[in-house]
Amino acid sequence: MQVLNKSARPVAGSQRAQGSRRSSKMPVIRAVAAVEKTLVTTKSDEVMAEARTLFPGGVNSPVRAFRSVGGNPIVFDRVKGPYCWDVDGNKYVDYIGSWGPAIVGAANDEVNEVLRAQLEKGTSFGAPGPLENVLAKMVIDRVPSVEMVRFVSSGTEACLSVLRLMRAYTKREKVLKFVGCYHGHADSFLVKAGSGVATLGLPDSPGVPASTAAATLNATYNDLESVREVFAANKGQIAGVILEPVVGNSGFIVPTKEFLEGLREITKAEGALLCFDEVMTGFRIAKGCAQEHFGITPDLTTMGKVIGGGLPVGAYGGRKDIMELVAPAGPMYQAGTLSGNPLAMAAGIKTLEILGRPGAYEHLDRVTSKLVDGIVAAAKESGHAITAGHISGMFGFFFCDGPITCYEDAAAKADTAKFARFHRAMLEEGVYLAPSQFEAGFTGLQHTDADIEFTIEAARRVLKRI
Known part of the structure; x- marks a missing residue:
């Protein structure tokens, strides 16, 4: 049984058993087994508690506060390639990339x-x-x-x-x-x-x-x-x-x-x-x-x-x-x-x-297309309305029927509550998405087919249970 703190984030500890669904090379997020409803304070929680006494809302840019998806933000310790690690030692496939700059991979x-x-x-x-x-x-x-x-x-x-x-x-x-x-x-x-x-x-x-x-x-x-x-x-x-x-x-x-x-x-x-x-x-x-x-x-x-x-x-x-x-x-x-x-x-x-090297934008287009198509297919398999798109290394999706042609459409149609549940559950699976329905996502040159397949399988599991 997995136990989460109030922010619904998995807690660092022994590796959660995933059987054959995850290879040893794929990112994992760890949790401790404990009695149901036990509250656990993580290092991320501790850092954010102190931050709220130092910065307005505890952050230096508002969207980092996770207000629209609920719970505490995870606090980063380091990044490398397509991955990020929080201060509790949890590893995630990163689809924010510092909000876009890490297109050639973080800490390249x-x-x-x-x-x-x-x-x-x-x-x-x-x-x-x-x-x-x-x-x-x-x-x-x-x-x-x-x-x-x-x-x-x-x-x-x-x-x-x-x-x-x-x-x-x-x-x-x-x-x-x-x-x-x-x-x-x-x-x-x-x-x-x-x-x-x-x-x-x-x-x-x-x-x-x-x-x-x-x-x-x-x-x-x-x-x-x-x-x-x-x-x-x-x-x-x-x-x-x-x-x-x-x-x-x-x-x-x-x-x-x-x-x-x-x-x-x-x-x-x-x-x-x-x-x-x-x-x-x-x-x-x-x-x-x-x-x-x-x-x-x-x-x-x-x-x-x-x-x-x-x-x-x-x-x-x-x-x-x-x-x-x-x-x-x-x-x-x-x-x-x-x-x-x-x-x-x-x-x-x-x-x-x-x-500027040969194949760079072709790679971005291929992996992003595979990611978006996979998430859309997983959503439809579970009966969720979804509309999505991408151009090269930039993508996004809304939990609603399309089309979405402007902000007014997005605000009126998108199921932001469902997105919040999806976002928190994907964190549990080791996938870091933008903490807002109203932000695009990004891929980079260091995202591999294995990263994309891991993410799609994580989305499939999440979409079946939210």
């Missing part, structure tokens, strides 16, 4: 090697360094929209900077985003935002000035008519449109090509700029990002995650005539002490180099 040996070499030279210069040029040329070469780039330290910083740039270039103040899309926590974007805001069930964030909120317009994703209506009601006032070209912050939602093509046509006709927020999709779903995958070239692009190889990083770039407005070339001011720091540049260069 090649990335670690260049980081060790750079440590000897210094971690921060606050001055130009040659690695900035190397990574910039790689980005410009691969991303269709980017003629010049500026490195920053986070995706939020990239998005708030590109918003300022759109306003400076067009001399207009309003910006159009889409309900449920998340572009970081800058004031202008915390209006009908997705991701952690949706996960926690929060209203538009307190602390955002009414004047700022009024300058942020919203339309419905995959609905061109809603976009036309907003432009008609704000004629000549909209600086630009920003969107996730594949939504990952309302769950995984794919755009129609007609939607993206329509946005490109509307923004050109209205004299507004089009920005793809590729912080999540950048270099993950294709070598040239989502814009290459869909064949739509925006005016501006924001990036992050993958291009830092696991270190904090962000970037924004686009047409040269727009980017030359950025200081010191132009009057739009933006700066950062750690921008382009040599550690992040070194890790990003090696990561993009690995992704």
Whole structure:
């Protein structure tokens, strides 16, 4: 008999018997046998108890708190390849990958090697360094929209900077985003935002000035008519449109090509700029990002995650005539002490180099397709409604009948209570999924067929009992 603590997480101890279902090489999660209803305190519980006295909600980013799936978060001790270990010694197949950056595998040996070499030279210069040029040329070469780039330290910083740039270039103040899309926590974007805001069930964030909120317009994703209506009601006032070209912050939602093509046509006709927020999709779903995958070239692009190889990083770039407005070339001011720091540049260069090798994206597509198809089949075998999808190394699923074309669909249809039960039970099985129905999942180059088959079998067992 397995006994769980209040958070419904298995407890470190002797290995749970699984018979022939698990090979010795597959990740296992351990539990102790004890009297039913016995409460056990784990190291994760202890760390989180202390953390709640130190940080708001015990975490430094809200979705980590597990609020929408229940129970305590597991506290990580280390990561390697496609696996993570918590402080209690439990091992999991990891489908978060630090929320996307670990696309070549966590603590990748090649990335670690260049980081060790750079440590000897210094971690921060606050001055130009040659690695900035190397990574910039790689980005410009691969991303269709980017003629010049500026490195920053986070995706939020990239998005708030590109918003300022759109306003400076067009001399207009309003910006159009889409309900449920998340572009970081800058004031202008915390209006009908997705991701952690949706996960926690929060209203538009307190602390955002009414004047700022009024300058942020919203339309419905995959609905061109809603976009036309907003432009008609704000004629000549909209600086630009920003969107996730594949939504990952309302769950995984794919755009129609007609939607993206329509946005490109509307923004050109209205004299507004089009920005793809590729912080999540950048270099993950294709070598040239989502814009290459869909064949739509925006005016501006924001990036992050993958291009830092696991270190904090962000970037924004686009047409040269727009980017030359950025200081010191132009009057739009933006700066950062750690921008382009040599550690992040070194890790990003090696990561993009690995992704450029033959077969990298084919591997991501194959293992992700196998994972999604397997989970869908397992759900249907047990009579659960499910809809799912993937592009390359990015995926997601909802416990409901499809289609899901926008955040409003996801919020109205998805069975979040079932997802919470599924998530907790998958942790018991040794699988670490995003702790929110409204977050995409990620695979990496180091996920193997054995990892995928282990996960599918775990899902099959879980779906039969929840």
